[in-house]
Amino acid sequence: MNVTCKILDHVAWVTINRPDRMNAVDSQTESELERIWQSIEGDTSVRCVVLTGAGNKAFSAGADLKSDSELSGLKYWAHQNPNGFGGIALRKSIKVPVVARVNGLALGGGMEMVLGCDIVIASERAKFSLPEAKVGRLPLDGGMVALNRMIPSKIASGMMMTGRMMSAKDLASYGLVNSVVSDEDLDNEVNDWVSDILNSAPLSLKAIKASLSNTTHLSIQEARSLQTPELVAALVSEDAEEGVRAFREKRVPNWKGR
Incomplete structure (x- = not known):
């Protein structure tokens, strides 16, 4: 190969x-x-x-x-x-x-x-x-x-x-x-x-990458309002709650990618 x-x-x-x-x-x-x-x-x-x-x-x-x-x-x-x-x-x-x-x-x-x-x-x-x-x-x-x-x-x-x-x-x-x-x-x-x-939330990374890939041709205002599927998935995810919870409890987050 x-x-x-x-x-x-x-x-x-x-x-x-x-x-x-x-x-x-x-x-x-x-x-x-x-x-x-x-x-x-x-x-x-x-x-x-x-x-x-x-x-x-x-x-x-x-x-x-x-x-x-x-x-x-x-x-x-x-x-x-x-x-x-x-x-x-x-x-x-x-x-x-x-x-x-x-x-x-x-x-x-x-x-x-x-x-x-x-x-x-x-x-x-x-x-x-x-x-x-x-x-x-x-x-x-x-x-x-x-x-x-x-x-x-x-x-x-x-x-x-x-x-x-x-x-x-x-x-x-x-x-x-x-x-x-x-x-x-x-x-x-x-x-x-x-x-x-790997220490970062996987859905957050996917949302960031999607934004970087899909908004370079847009104005800042247009880019900010673009709702990619990855953005929505990250915002409503269990990991979004887990990250804040782990921060408050002073522990490492347990990311599940959902």
Whole structure:
């Protein structure tokens, strides 16, 4: 398998497992990722996802340019995945937080997958780039439509028009990366963020994610009044009462997700 998924203690650990090819994504890998995303969406026990690459060189180098079976040009554009690269760059159907554990290079589609995650934890060695223009391609699967909405437009256009790499530290300064740590501390940092996620009410997190995903095109007033199903579910949940009760009783909440 090119992708593995292990679910431990409510966390789905998804790993692109092609270290010999810099965890590049071909059509088979894309299909495996889609199957995993759909499985996660149907598993009510999953409260958090961590996406990473195998080995210590790359998170993902994006599309596998060494593969002769991949579509290109207009054919690729016509058949592009509506959920973006790797089925995650533009995906809205995953309701739980997705954490990117960026253990090395995140290039092209690899960076687009990072853009589709909610929280980004990176090794200080990590480098990010959208180099498609250097090989006559385009960052169609999330880069051109998402990056300039997340960081200053001049920084985004500079990355895409030159293919230059940027460090995790630089992108953290523009707000794209949440935390930058040493290789040795990467797993501990990811685990700390995951722990904080699991300590939060799962329905509250789903409501927050739904609001972030569905209101960027609205005014502040319109966004505030938008009633998503996730918002309503959180407001009328047992967990809403349990959280306040636990605070008053000075104990850890017992979240039930309902």
